[in-house]
Structures are given as C-alpha cells and as structure tokens.
Amino acid sequence: MHRGSGRLAQALDVAPVNAELPRPISEIEATLIREALAVAPLPEAHAAMLENLSNLQVVYRCPCGCGSVSFAIPEGRETKLTRVADAQGKTSTGEMVGFMVRATPEQVAHIEVYWHHTEGAPLPEPGSLEPWRGRTV
C-alpha cells in the first residue's frame, strides 16, 4: 500500500526495485485501465489518456508484491498526478480489490491495487471492474 503522491514522486526518482524493469505495460494492465476509465471514471478522466496506453513503460513496482505499478513520465512533462478512476474488481480467487488509476493531464501514470486486510493484492480479472463502493467489506 502506498497512498499519497509525495511518496509516489519519490518512488519515481529512485532506481527500479525490480530487475525486470523497465518493461512495457502488460496487456492485462492496459485492459484494466481502459475498463476502469469506462466504468468508474472521475471528472479528470478524458479519452486522450487512452491513446498512448500501449506505449507506457513500467518503471516502478510496489515492493509489497501487489499489482500496483508506476509508468514512466517523459522528461519535462507534467508530473502532478490526479485520480482519474476509482474502481473495484474481483481477483481470480474471488476476492474484492480496489483498483485506482492516477494520471498526469497527458497520460496514465500509476495504477494501484489494494485490499484492506493485508498487502499483496493481485490485479483483478478484466471484466469484473465496477465503481468503487467504499470500504464496506
């Protein structure tokens, strides 16, 4: 879990914690971002941020083992992040996880997967996303 853009900004400045990075965005990550922006968009969401999705590079992966990742923001571009989608979905084992998308005005920059019991939430299944309903579970 990592909430707050201050910590995120710091994370983007440090070297990748994972040897496989950077890597291109995965198909499932791109699918989930499109789905979250379709079913649970917030006012700052806009269609243009979907156009460059397939070019995104993952540069940071949350060390807790969850599915949260951050994408590279090119030098000189706006780095201030806004929440653009707030969804929840079911993992392959049927557990409900939160799925949040943050973006700069130009591109998606971060996805966060979380649950409330412990660390390590995996990505939800594509097709399972719906608007976030709050911490009722």
Ligand SMILES: [Zn+2]
């Ligand atoms: Zn994590």
